[in-house]
Amino acid sequence: EDQVTQSPEALRLQEGESSSLNCSYTVSGLRGLFWYRQDPGKGPEFLFTLYSAGEEKEKERLKATLTKKESFLHITAPKPEDSATYLCAVHPNTGGFKTIFGAGTRLFVKA
């Protein structure tokens, strides 16, 4: 069964304290892995797409990496405005257009 697991469930950081979020996936072939940011009361907002192992994408303080079994979202010197829930999602290679989401990591950054 296709599955996405994110860890930790919640992460509390001090401003400037770098860390990483993990997304482990089990799919019958990966067409794409996506990271989204979700603020309270809003829909998810797209951050990155990764397609193959070894690929990396960066945007400001965020960097996403991909291996054959997992993806990491590295946050360098986070600021309070980075506080949000970060969702990982995959498109499995099973036909159709179903996206499978992880439960997310709630990130809290304290000033």
Added chain:
Amino acid sequence: SAVISQKPSRDICQRGTSLTIQCQVDSQVTMMFWYRQQPGQSLTLIATANQGSEATYESGFVIDKFPISRPNLTFSTLTVSNMSPEDSSIYLCSAGGTMNTEAFFGQGTRLTVV
């Protein structure tokens, strides 16, 4: 990219009643999706709304409970029928997310059934 407007943003409804959620996209899209997100939980796909044909429902979701309309390439509605407190959740409309591309989401509808 696509901008998605979803309404209402929130509602409190009596059990046994129905609520229709509207989703408007600022450009034509082939496929639209409806998700449910319960607090602290993952997004769960309810159905795929196809223009010109019936929606495709995921396991555990049925048309009688969640009827969907897709009259054109920019608009869709999801109705939550005969509501019970277990239907209290956030419902999200999405477009894109096909052909290995990213999805765009509305701001969600927070539904509370009392």
